[in-house]
Amino acid sequence: MPFNIGLSGLNAAQADLQTTGNNVSNSGTTGFKRSRAEFGDVFAQSFGGISQTAIGSGTRLQAVTQQFSQGRTEFTENGLDLAINGEGFFVLNDQGSTAYTRAGEFQVNRDGFLVNNQGQQLRGYPPQDANTADPNFNTGQLEDIRLQTGAAPPNATTDIEALVNLRSDAEVLGEEFALNDPESYNFSTSLTVYDSLGTSRDASIYFVKGDEDLKWTAHVGVDGEVYDPPYTLTFDGSGALDAVQRDPPEVTVAFDNGANPLEFEIDFGGTTQYGGDFAVNDLNQNGFASGRLTGVDIDDSGVVFARFTNGQSTVLGQVAMASFTNPQGLEQLGNNNWAETFAAGEPVFAAPGTGNLGSIQSGALEASNVDIAQELVNLITAQRNFQANAQTISAADQVTQTIINIR
Structure with missing residues (x-):
């Protein structure tokens, strides 16, 4: 014994x-x-x-x-490195099986998927509408996150916002308006618009003082051609915009490069007629050209954005995380992976930062918690x-x- x-x-x-x-x-x-x-x-x-x-x-x-x-957070220079601050695990697709990990060393494979060193694909939630500021994700469906590696599609201009001040003491011009005759309009401003193929076009707005003190007309030109009828701007006695009239209310421009006719509206809200100098306070439009992928950003809620050379970004998905009632009951698989077991309990999938799940730190990795x-x-x-x-x-x-x- x-x-x-x-x-x-x-x-x-x-x-x-x-x-x-x-x-x-x-x-x-x-x-x-x-x-x-x-x-x-x-x-x-x-x-x-x-x-x-x-x-x-x-x-x-x-x-x-x-x-x-929790292991300490080590910052890296790779934006696809992800660290979890708090509880939870990344969800991986291992050739049809599901694995879980805390190691966030991810990269892009030849097919555009986010994978780890073993080729396991990172899973997430697809966006319902990738082109909106709040895309809303389909949290009932897990998919492998895939980056958009092709060119971002262009967007034709549909709205122009013009906020200017027109001098109240501007003289009334007796000449008929002509685009190439500076003597026929009082003020002008220009901006770039885009057709449906992403081709940039030069647009200009010309302001002409009316016979009445509180009225102006605004003519629109695109690529050297004027498209009538003009807008009629009416101001009140305090110099604020009182009414905008035009029939029809849209400018339609046709091109010879195969692009769809360009239709846009101009919002003159906030335009004034004060005694100061002519000033352009705001002038912008909502179109843009096509763009190439320049990088990928992931925020602390796991939302994956693709950035393009045209200044736009597209939402590609949201990283999914899983939590377990008893993490110590998980089965170790090696290569920093775990598998669910009866002892660990059923996994609960959710977005980072919700419930008891931690947030995500992009450009960082969670180190070993070994002392x-x-x-x-x-x-x-x-x-x-x-x-x-x-x-x-x-x-x-x-x-x-x-x-x-x-x-």
């Missing part, structure tokens, strides 16, 4: 040494969670025995449990335990040898 007790202690100390050694070897592994060897005593008692005088039978390894404490100083102390303790149990076996051997030598 003393030999078995000492042997169980040797096995326990060896398991402790191996667990600590594994922690040390993974101190530089991204997203690694340190393990702890947990032991229980072995106590056997026969029916009717006296527990007060019974002696235990040694120890045994009960479990090696992982400690899911080298603590592990070195554990190594010393486990080594001492091993030596002490070896001494137990040695002492038992000497006692047994002494009994054998009795004559």
